Amino acid sequence: MWHDIRWMNITANALFGMVLLALMASGVWWVIQRPMFTLAAIRVEAMHTEPLRHVDALTIRNAAIPKIRGNFFTANLDAVRAAFESVPWVRRASVQREWPNKLTVRLEEHAVLGTWGEDGRLISVRGDVFTANLAEAEEDAELISLSGPDGSEKEVLAQYQLFQQWFSRIHLAPEAVRYSNRYAWSVRLNNGMQVELGRVQDGTTLESRVNQLMTVYPQLIASLQDSIQSVDMRYPNGLALKSSHGAIGLKKQTKASGKT
Template identity: 70%
Template sequence: MWQDVKLLNMVANTLFAVLLLLLLASGVWWVVQRPMFTLKVIQIESAEQQELRHVNALTIRDGALPRIKGNFFTTNLDAVRGAFEAVPWVRKASVQREWPNKLIVTLEEHTALGTWGEQGRLLSVKGDVFTANLAEAEEDADLVEFDGPDGSEKEVLARYADLKAWFSKISLAPESLQYSNRYAWSLKLNNGMRVELGREQTSTTLKERVDRLLTVYPQLVASLQESIESVDMRYPNGLALKSSHSNLGLKGKRKPSVAMQDNTL
């Protein structure tokens, strides 16, 4: 081996290259650890070019900053993004570096549309379920009550938009919407009337049932002369309703029916 000049040169060159790489790595590590690269500024921006309503310096200081590790070079941007997305009201965060010691974090906030279920959670206008201060959400708008199986949030939101448009024709709007585990729909309108719509047999089932109610609703209100508590639209050719005797001063309830059948959905 010692007489093989080519092999000796190869070994020497390899050792020299390894030494050079080690020196280079050590130099880079030394530079990276310089104080000038310690993160000094984290700039928060709104993704929607408007002032953030619920995310503030206090929530960021308490919820995100303690989870940020490293400096300009070594901090993990995915970890930083996750830290900010764990802050209440933050829907999405994006992070980028700015030389030499700054991070720019762009935040998108949730906009609450209503509550979801009975666990104090909120449903956003984009169909995301999140947890935040309910009182803050109530300051922004009147919250609709939503409920449904896990994973049905976007379907419920889409149905709410449909129902809101349909009932606007009689100047009413849903204030609660439930989608049961048996895939049946029911809602409460802002006049206090509950409407049972049942399951969707076809893509037009709910629309047909709502249209049928809208057609007879003015006549029902005019003829009953009393508030309608609930309407059951699960009958193919009619409906069933319950109304109060408030105008008669009675405590009881009666339940007149129209074309009732025993094949409710």
């Protein structure tokens, strides 16, 4: 009998605890559903010192706000962050709750560098590819053109930066860099000249070919002026040049045996 009373007390205590927890949960749920915790405002500001240039209230109202669910307590901050990062020009967002019914969202915009590929996408100075209004991008900077296989964005950006350094020695700059599906590189410079550099054989291939071009470039300019259209540096012992006057082949010592 004593054992029965003991187990009855344990069972009663357990049931009482469960009822108490249920009442507490119901109370908490009732409190957090009060109208005072309905989101009344979402404050948006720049993540860094630079002001936001492209993200405005209308864009946010159309692209982000409809995706936000819940109130001050129940809103999923990861979902809110994802909603804002889906807005054109937004690179990164961070979200914080502000008692009792507000959210603070800080945004970092993409800094555009140029276009990527042939489908109208843009690429940032960090190598992030994104979709936004091209006309707005053209207001920010003089866009260059970069292209390459999917997943090669960071590699193409890094090579573009090297081309900038190398060609600056002859006061030229790349306007377009293309990395083909066959892993061959080509550059269009700001004087309109197209330079074919081919595939990389080792860590010095591209720089060596650029240096070879820069060695003869003053002579080419002296004789051909601004008529050079393209230069093919894929020959191991020379180069092929196309100008408005016709095609020219130049060799260093022996006849080129083929392209690489």
